[in-house]
Amino acid sequence: MSECDPVPGGRPGEVERATALSGELAGRDVHGVVLAYVDTAGIARVKTVPTAKLAAAAAWGVGMSPVFDTFLADDSIVTTDVLGSPDGDLRLYPDLDRLTVLAAQPGWAWAPVDRITQEGVPHTACGRTVLRRTVAEAAERHGITFRAAVEIEWVVSRGNADGDAFVPAVSGPAYGAARQIGLSDCAADLLAALAAQGVDVEQLHPEYAAGQFEISVGALDPVAAADRSVLVRQTIRAVARRHGLRVSFAPAVLGQGVGNGGHLHLSAWRDGTNLHAGGAGRYGMTTEAESFVAGVLGHLPALTALTAPSPASGLRLRPSQWAGVFTAWGRETREAALRIVTGTAGIHDRAANLEVKPVDLAANPYLALASVIAAGLDGLVSSTPLPEEITGDPARLDPADAAARGVRRLPVSLAESVAAFRADGVLRTALGPVLADAVIAVRLGEAGVAEGLDDDGVAAAYRWKY
Numbered sequence: 001m002s003e004c005d006p007v008p009g010g011r012p013g014e015v016e017r018a019t020a021l022s023g024e025l026a027g028r029d030v031h032g033v034v035l036a037y038v039d040t041a042g043i044a045r046v047k048t049v050p051t052a053k054l055a056a057a058a059a060w061g062v063g064m065s066p067v068f069d070t071f072l073a074d075d076s077i078v079t080t081d082v083l084g085s086p087d088g089d090l091r092l093y094p095d096l097d098r099l100t101v102l103a104a105q106p107g108w109a110w111a112p113v114d115r116i117t118q119e120g121v122p123h124t125a126c127g128r129t130v131l132r133r134t135v136a137e138a139a140e141r142h143g144i145t146f147r148a149a150v151e152i153e154w155v156v157s158r159g160n161a162d163g164d165a166f167v168p169a170v171s172g173p174a175y176g177a178a179r180q181i182g183l184s185d186c187a188a189d190l191l192a193a194l195a196a197q198g199v200d201v202e203q204l205h206p207e208y209a210a211g212q213f214e215i216s217v218g219a220l221d222p223v224a225a226a227d228r229s230v231l232v233r234q235t236i237r238a239v240a241r242r243h244g245l246r247v248s249f250a251p252a253v254l255g256q257g258v259g260n261g262g263h264l265h266l267s268a269w270r271d272g273t274n275l276h277a278g279g280a281g282r283y284g285m286t287t288e289a290e291s292f293v294a295g296v297l298g299h300l301p302a303l304t305a306l307t308a309p310s311p312a313s314g315l316r317l318r319p320s321q322w323a324g325v326f327t328a329w330g331r332e333t334r335e336a337a338l339r340i341v342t343g344t345a346g347i348h349d350r351a352a353n354l355e356v357k358p359v360d361l362a363a364n365p366y367l368a369l370a371s372v373i374a375a376g377l378d379g380l381v382s383s384t385p386l387p388e389e390i391t392g393d394p395a396r397l398d399p400a401d402a403a404a405r406g407v408r409r410l411p412v413s414l415a416e417s418v419a420a421f422r423a424d425g426v427l428r429t430a431l432g433p434v435l436a437d438a439v440i441a442v443r444l445g446e447a448g449v450a451e452g453l454d455d456d457g458v459a460a461a462y463r464w465k466y
């Protein structure tokens with residue numbers, strides 16, 4: 001075999017394509033390619049190769065230890081029966097369809113990777129593979145496809161702040177013009193960089209908390225949406241750095257106050273038709289969409305093990321902060337965990353979707369989307385009935401009324417979300433036993449790291465990890 005014949009982990013034709021692409025990249029003064037994936041703790045980890053080695057990476061992959069599957073956010077390591085050992089190696093295979101020249105990192109391109117064993121078999125704990133499999137099974141077994149988007153919230157801190165302090169880079173009221181003006185140049189550079197990278201931005205605005213901003217982007221198929229959320233965060237961080245600013249996507253950077261969410265938007269489609277619009281159910285949902293929403297609702301406590309996975313997630317998941325901490329749904333209700341978005345009259349058929357709010361950016365976006373889809377499909381195939389909607393803030397419901405309606409507070413600790421996840425066969429099956437065990441070990445590991453810390457201590461411990 002020549003050096004560039006593909007091994008089983010590669011895709012046919014990829015080597016020739018990578019060779020052509022590396023020539024193009026070199027012509028654009030791109031010297032290196034960032035190969036990125038997200039670990040169980042939600043940290044984006046990377047390797048890089050010189051542009052000239054892209055074809056070799058497409059043929060053979062690039063080595064990386066599987067031990068990162070059980071890394072914690074502070075880089076300490078926990079173990080499961082299968083994972084956490086210093087032995088073994090995996091190969092990172094770049095997805096050339098997603099190769100992107102990084103506008104805010106001159107000289108660099110970026111690609112998400114699939115993790116494959118040296119024998120050419122998908123790695124059991126590869127989150128991107130799990131999401132791709134979940135989506136493929138939904139199409140094959142149920143004829144359902146999805147469109148998804150991940151909202152991104154972050155705070156901008158002065159880069160020269162003392163030590164690890166968070167010092168908001170801009171001040172002024174929530175959603176205020178003063179904040180937009182304060183970040184004007186950086187935000188304009190961000191929009192330019194994302195446009196150059198082919199990311200269609202819907203909105204960028206100053207959010208509620210000090211120094212906080214939010215960006216929303218167009219919907220894509222779920223794997224592409226998860227890739228995009230990783231790319232957008234890489235870009236936000238790189239643009240901010242060029243302006244001498246520091247950013248954090250951590251669920252909470254302070255012990256008190258509104259946190260950073262990573263809400264998921266998801267719609268299920270059949271034969272090119274959005275199941276969330278034009279149906280006979282509530283707000284135009286079809287019966288299938290109602291059951292899909294009911295499925296997500298029923299699995300929410302266990303889902304938080306995937307969607308709100310950090311001790312810092314608990315600082316964000318508090319009532320009356322728009323984080324959606326009650327098992328309830330409502331139309332455009334910002335305090336319910338599930339918000340039915342219908343879109344403006346005239347575009348219901350395209351815009352209607354389900355927003356899942358108890359999700360933050362410590363979540364691995366591949367695992368969060370895979371598990372939410374698995375939960376929704378469970379509802380859909382079981383024709384689970386969707387209960388009554390709520391209006392207003394569920395925190396204000398009389399406790400007996402809340403209990404009668406099945407409105408419960410989501411887990412307030414990782415121990416509780418892990419207990420719910422352990423008991424949830426649907427989610428554990430979607431992830432597979434090896435990855436499910438890694439999730440449990442990593443969550444309990446993080447809980448151990450945070451043990452004994454007060455809220456400010458937890459916020460400080462995770463402030464600059466995400």
Ligand SMILES: NC(=O)CC[C@H](N)C(=O)O
Nearest residue numbers: 258259260261321322323
């Ligand atoms: N605009 C919003 O919905 C705010 C969301 C909120 N910051 C959260 O943590 O989820």
